[in-house]
Amino acid sequence: MFEGDGSINLPIIRKTTLNRILNPRFVFTFYRNEIELYKHIQLEKGGIGRFENKGENTSRYIFGDIEGIKKLIYILKK
Secondary structure, X not given: OOOOOOEEEOOOXXXXXXOOEOOOEXXXXXXXXXXXXXXXXXXXXXXXXXXXXXXXXXXXXEEOOHHXXXXXXXXXXX
């Protein structure tokens, strides 16, 4: 699921110059025709994560909150 442009971001926990806190996050990048798979995961796990459009044919499914990350790790461990 992390092929292509997907990533796991684990920044140093600190505040930025804009006073934002950097959090760990999982990012799945995929072609829009695959969105049903990610919507299914989101629905099955209680609405975790959010979608973001990236370019004309690409989207991202992003987990940036601690509860969403915990649920995702649990899914991946199975």
